[in-house]
Amino acid sequence: MRTERITFSNAQGQRLAARLELPEGGPPLAYALFAHCFTCSKELTAAVQITRTLGSRRIAVLRFDFTGLGESEGEFAATTFSSEVSDLVAAARFLEREYQPPRLLIGHSLGGMAVLAAAAEIPSTQAIVTIAAPARPGQLRGLLGEDATRIEQKGEASVNIGGRAFIIRKSLLDDLEAQHPLEALRRLRVALLVMHSPRDRVVAIDNATAIYQAAFHPKSFISLDPADHLLSDGRDSRYAGEMIAAWAGRYLAPPESPVPSPHPPEAMDGRLTARTGTEGFRTDLSVSGFSLVADEPVEEGGGNQGPSPYDYLLAALGACTGMTLQMYARRKGWPLEEAVVRLSQEKIHAEDxxxxxxxxxxxxxxxxxxxxxxxxxxxxxxxxLEIAGHCPVHRTLTGEVQIVTTLRPDSPS
Incomplete structure (x- = not known):
């Protein structure tokens, strides 16, 4: 999987910053758009984890910062819900122009309401996913509490959200009140997946009930318990990504037949598969459902399209060391906040x-x-320091190792 930094223009000509997650080793199954939550950014943990998980499952995803947020141009205070919908449509047109039209729309929190509204203007849409989305436009007003009253009285006010100050204007609240997301949903004829946690204290789960009941079939619901509203635990956001990929595969495959795995027997038997073609040394790896790529540096005759085999060996030792240290520290109740492992490898003469x-x-x-x-x-x-020497990969590298190689018979022609 690779990530590309890109920018595109919204309807006002402002540059919006984005990242496109693309699978390695072949074309994507489909392209998707991800809309982040209110005042969040494309770099929110949930946005990153979900889109990267989908990328590893061959669904390319564009996530971007709405106007005035993150790295995007514009003034956030001047934006409205309708301008966010417009940004989504601009993102879809960019994908259509430069890559392929998006067939999957994913929205988190208010972004979920936005993708429901934008779908009517993105004709390529075949499936929609809402994550912790509100069903009622007035939800934001209720969350703002007394700040909403100040906004109404003064026309705008500075509001602290997640430790940051944002200027919110009455025009945003008025625009939200004018929205009818459930009516828009009833007009859609696309597959819908509603995801919500019953422990969400920001947007109650009865919003998920309202969205689900308003939609036509095909529709599905997946509980994200025990996640919080922001899916701030990486395990929750990765789970969401895995579930979206599994669900969307049914609706994004070509109608003639399901998308076949390029190597179904090997992908199903639990082994790592490495494939090296005739050009250079680029090697496509498939392991545990993940697609990786290996290569050699240009000076060694490769194309430098991925880590080298020795890089992966170091990666295995580094990852195993870090995991082992954290497992031990957690078992002991020690305050190990982060274990950073740096590795290098070289060949030396035995006399040294x-x-x-x-x-x-x-x-x-x-x-x-x-x-x-x-x-x-x-x-x-x-x-x-002592425990680092007990990680399983360390023991494998320093222990007795046997590698048995067999030759697979030619397939019958």
Missing amino acids: CRDCDEKDRRIDRFERELELRGQLDETQRQRL
């Missing part, structure tokens, strides 16, 4: 290694540096 028995060969030497962040005392830090 005092622990080596054979002196006429070269061996692999790994340098591993640990950065342990958190309020740990020196005894805890030293113990974690």
